[in-house]
Structures are given as structure tokens and as C-alpha cells.
Amino acid sequence: MKVKSGKAKGRKLQNLVVADLIQVLGLDPTLVRPAIMGEGGEDVKDYSGKLPISVECKNTEKLQVWNALDQAQENAPAGKEPVLVFKKNRKEPHAVISWKYFLKLLGGDPTQKKKDEELEYLMWLVQNIDFGPAHEDVMQELEQRFVREKEKDIPDGWKIYD
Numbered sequence: 001m002k003v004k005s006g007k008a009k010g011r012k013l014q015n016l017v018v019a020d021l022i023q024v025l026g027l028d029p030t031l032v033r034p035a036i037m038g039e040g041g042e043d044v045k046d047y048s049g050k051l052p053i054s055v056e057c058k059n060t061e062k063l064q065v066w067n068a069l070d071q072a073q074e075n076a077p078a079g080k081e082p083v084l085v086f087k088k089n090r091k092e093p094h095a096v097i098s099w100k101y102f103l104k105l106l107g108g109d110p111t112q113k114k115k116d117e118e119l120e121y122l123m124w125l126v127q128n129i130d131f132g133p134a135h136e137d138v139m140q141e142l143e144q145r146f147v148r149e150k151e152k153d154i155p156d157g158w159k160i161y162d
Contacts, residue, residue, distance in 0.1 A: 010037070052080060053080055
């Protein structure tokens with residue numbers, strides 16, 4: 001395949017991905033565009049800041065998956081999840097994402113589940129702990145100490161004493 005036709009093939013996939021993202025997510029078409037061939041970084045330029053993903057497109061008959069994933073990860077800005085979109089002739093495009101991101105999309109982020117369990121325990125502990133006759137003094141001191149040491153206010157719903 002000639003270089004010119006290979007670039008056209010790549011551009012075709014980028015255009016499809018951008019059009020689909022604009023349509024499905026209702027993005028402003030003036031703020032999301034395909035990268036110009038040879039332009040570094042992501043293949044989908046998001047000037048809206050609304051896309052949580054960074055897209056790398058590969059339209060090829062023989063995909064080198066690990067190299068393409070490495071490129072997607074290297075090009076992804078901080079805070080954006082790298083996504084590899086690939087296709088070949090007469091086939092539908094597919095997307096590759098990390099397993100952790102896949103679980104998050106399903107609502108099963110194991111990290112968040114652990115945090116929720118820890119928070120549930122801490123809430124139970126605060127509601128049930130008893131320091132005996134000094135309880136009120138101890139709790140007030142702990143709240144004041146938190147504010148001093150962390151230089152933050154007590155989070156909403158957690159303040160026990162004013």
C-alpha cells in the first residue's frame with residue numbers, strides 16, 4: 001500500500017470516530033476534530049475538555065496490538081483513559097480499553113468498592129465509639145486537631161460538635 005493511501009485509510013477511521021463521538025455524546029463539532037496527519041499526540045483532538053478518553057486510531061490489516069496500546073498510553077494526557085480504536089477492511093471498528101476501565105464502565109470499580117467499605121466502617125465507628133465520661137471532650141479535641149493538622153474543615157455530615 002502506498003503511503004498516501006495508507007494515510008487516507010487512517011484519516012477515514014479518525015473521521016468516523018470523531019463523527020460518532022460528536023453524535024453519541026452531543027459534543028460541539030467545532031471543539032472535537034481528527035488530528036491532522038503527522039500531528040503528534042492523540043488522534044482525536046478534544047478542545048471541549050468533555051471527553052474522558054484519549055483515542056488512538058489504527059486502520060490496518062495487521063495490527064501490532066502492544067505497540068498500538070503503548071502509543072495510545074504515551075499520547076494520553078493525564079486524567080484521560082487511553083482507548084485504541086482499530087479496524088481493517090470490510091470489518092467493524094473495535095475498541096480496546098484497560099480491564100480496570102472496563103470494570104469502572106460497568107459500575108464495578110474495585111478501588112471505589114474498597115473505599116466505600118472503609119468509609120462505611122469509619123462512619124459506624126464514629127457513631128458507636130464511646131470514650132466514657134470524657135467522650136465529648138475527646139471528640140471536640142479530635143475535630144479541632146484535624147482542622148489544625150490538615151488545614152481543612154470537617155467534611156459535611158461528619159462534624160459532631162460546634
